[in-house]
Amino acid sequence: MSAFTEIAASLPDPFRILWRETVSSTNDELRALAEKGSSEGLILIADEQTAGRGRRGAVWLSPKGENLAFSVLLRPIASKALWHRLSLAAGLAVAEALEAFVPVAEIKWPNDVRISGKKIAGILIEAGVDFVIIGIGINVNSTGFPEELAATSLREEIGEEMDRAELLHGVVSRLACRTGEIGIGFDGILKSIRERCALTGHRVSFLSADKRREGVVKGIGTAGELMVEIDGITENVVQADEVRIIG
16 A cells, blocks of 8 residues: 555645555445545555456456556536546546556557557446546556457566556546546547557457447547448447457
8 A cells, every 4th residue: 555655645636545455346436435425536446356347347357466456536527428538538548657658558449558459458437427437457567468368568568567656646647637628628639549549540340239340440530439431431430349450
């Protein structure tokens, strides 16, 4: 806990840290606190999750004490119609924080973060009536990932053990900036995501309305949607799962 305690005082307002040794899910525990009235900026971080999860219920595994698993509570003042943009803002914030250690971090729409073509971070956004939980998992010091996972960590990329608290501080600092830009300032988010988009120009397959589809990604649209050319027609895909590069 000491490393995270040391950075707590230097986090931007209103962010503050609540540390747990073990939780089932940082998102679930923070949601319970949000529903009891916890204020914006609470960061719940755990050394171990026993039931961590990603999008569509996928399991997120992380050995105890090696990586970062945390959730952030926001109570956005922006219109609820814009809350979906927080997914893009969070992915960008993580990528920018990682770039303090590596030359470039790519974003696989909407918010998986990759280095050297391998996944290093995943993000799960969940909304309540008047709050949003941003759950973030980053591979920091784990090594020896199975080849089929196509995953990496900062330690594997840099070749040395990394300071988890330093990275957490960087992510929260970027979140403080980027989550405030989902209204005015969203053009800047889009520009930065387009520069890091891992999908543009590639043929992908994805699930939309539980139907598997394929097409070539043309870019990111003005509302943050994925622009995919399918059978000669460019479609704006607002929500998709299991996006995979196939060519």
